[in-house]
Amino acid sequence: MHFRPSSAPIWGNCSGSVVALNEALDRYHPRTVEGTAAHKVGETLLNALKSFGMMPPAESFHGKTCPETGLIIDDEMIEGANIYAADVQRIVAERGGELLVECPIECPQIDANNNGTLDAALVNLNAGFIVLWDYKHGHAEVSPLSLQFVNYAAGLINKYGIDGHAEQHITIELRVVQPFCYQNDGPVQSWRGKLSDLRGYTNQLAAKAYEAHNNPTLTSGAHCYHCPALWRCPAVKNHVYKLLDHAKNPPEMDEMNGEALAIELSLLETAERLAKARRSAIEDLIIERVKGGDASIPLRLESKPGRLKWDDPKTAIKLGRMLGADFDKCEPITPTQAIGKFPDLEEVIRKKATKSASLKLVKSNETIGAKAFGKTEN
Ligand code: SF4
Structure with missing residues (x-):
């Protein structure tokens, strides 16, 4: 039975899911595979940062094949990797420490088979802090205070032999990079607290892992x-x-x-x-x-016409010129993407953009006012 940190938000709540999670390890999902390719570009950039103190332009990978997925690196993957690597680079430059990239971790304090690989971390125990990153290529909003991060933090506690007393004095910052989650204010969401604040969640993971071995139970939510x-x-x-x-x-x-x-x-x-x-x-x-030809299902598939798309955009632009028309729709990148590329210029960029607002119900202790006055767990 393997307990992967990346699925800790599931098995950490439902001990009965572990078998299904292990069976699903190799399932193909297009967005996941694209995310893996973007990860790989980000990993290459960060390894260069670690070895040479600087990164090549992510654009230099455009059009190359990602060996792990067989996908051609496209604009979206480059954009995601750029935003992720730029955030890591900025914090490494500001704070210093040991940079870990795609680092294997083990968490025997949770389970003997609880191990995985974290995306990136900056560890500076002399200065009393750890920063953890996780890159998410999908559109769904992910909270930085997640059981996945808790699991990675437990891996670092084990790797560096941090004891319970020291945990109370080490600050941990969890940074989830979600360039394509447009619900958020920006591409990076973070949570900060003491390592000891995560102890209750680590105990929850250990309890669920124990339950999975001894009395697996389905808990929906x-x-x-x-x-x-x-x-x-x-x-x-x-x-x-x-x-x-x-x-x-x-x-x-x-x-x-x-x-x-x-x-x-x-x-x-x-x-x-x-x-x-x-x-x-x-x-x-x-x-x-x-x-697959299953005749027992009383449903049939019908193809619906989709939208017309150019086979080759460059040929389309040439065709437009021949017809005396401009077929080149040139649109700037979004302000959020621009902030991701140039985080130091966030203030300038925000002045040139407007955010439309709509009303949304949030819990009272999560309102902006409550956060400002510290009435929230985050
Ligand atoms: S209860 Fe939820 S988490 Fe558990 S196995 Fe069923 S679907 Fe998965």
Whole structure:
């Protein structure tokens, strides 16, 4: 049984998921494979930074083949790697320390088979700090205070032999780089605290690993969203069907106070997200089986025409010129992408851009005001 830090947010909440997670190790997902290619570019840049104190331009990898994935490195991968490497480079220059890149870690304090590879870390125990990075190529918002980071931090505690007393004096900063998550204010979100603040979460991981060996239990919740067992898991099925039963009930006439309304909203959001994710996973499976000729499924595939796309953009621009028209749609990169490229110029860039605002419900202890007055766990 292998406990990977990258899936700690799942098995750290559901000990019954470990077998499914191990089976799903080699599943292909396009966004994951693109993320691996972007990671590889970032890794090469950071290894150069570590060895020579400087990085080659990421653009020099454009059009090359990533040997690990077979993918051609494209603009998006370059952009993601640039934002990630620039953030690491800036913090290394500001604070100094030992830079770890794609570093293997082991966490025997959680489980004998809990090991993996962290993206990057800056360790300076003399100055009393550790910075950890994780690159996410996907669009989904990921909190920097996640069990994945907790697991990597546990790996560093083991690697450097940091004891419980020292943990209280070492500051840890968790930085998640998400260049393509457009819900966030910027491409990097961070959390900072003392290493000892993570101890409760480390204990949670150890408890779930123990449970996975001795009494694996399915526990559904928001963590199921990324679980490969989502489509066949009875716990999620019950969770979603309970929501449907609830929806069929006659409306309740009793008054709900503010707290009850907030709890109801949170329950419905989780159930709605899970129902959507389960539907999408089941649809993918049906498509795969219908394509494979499974006649037991009473559904058929029909192709729908997509949008017209140029085969070769350069030829399209030439065609436009021949017709006396400009087919070249030149658009600047987004302000967030510009900040990622030039973090020192963030203030200047923000002055030249406007952020549209919409109303969003957030927990009271997570409002900007509460954060400013320290009434939050982060
Ligand atoms: S879908 Fe949820 S409950 Fe089911 S195995 Fe995965 S994490 Fe556990």
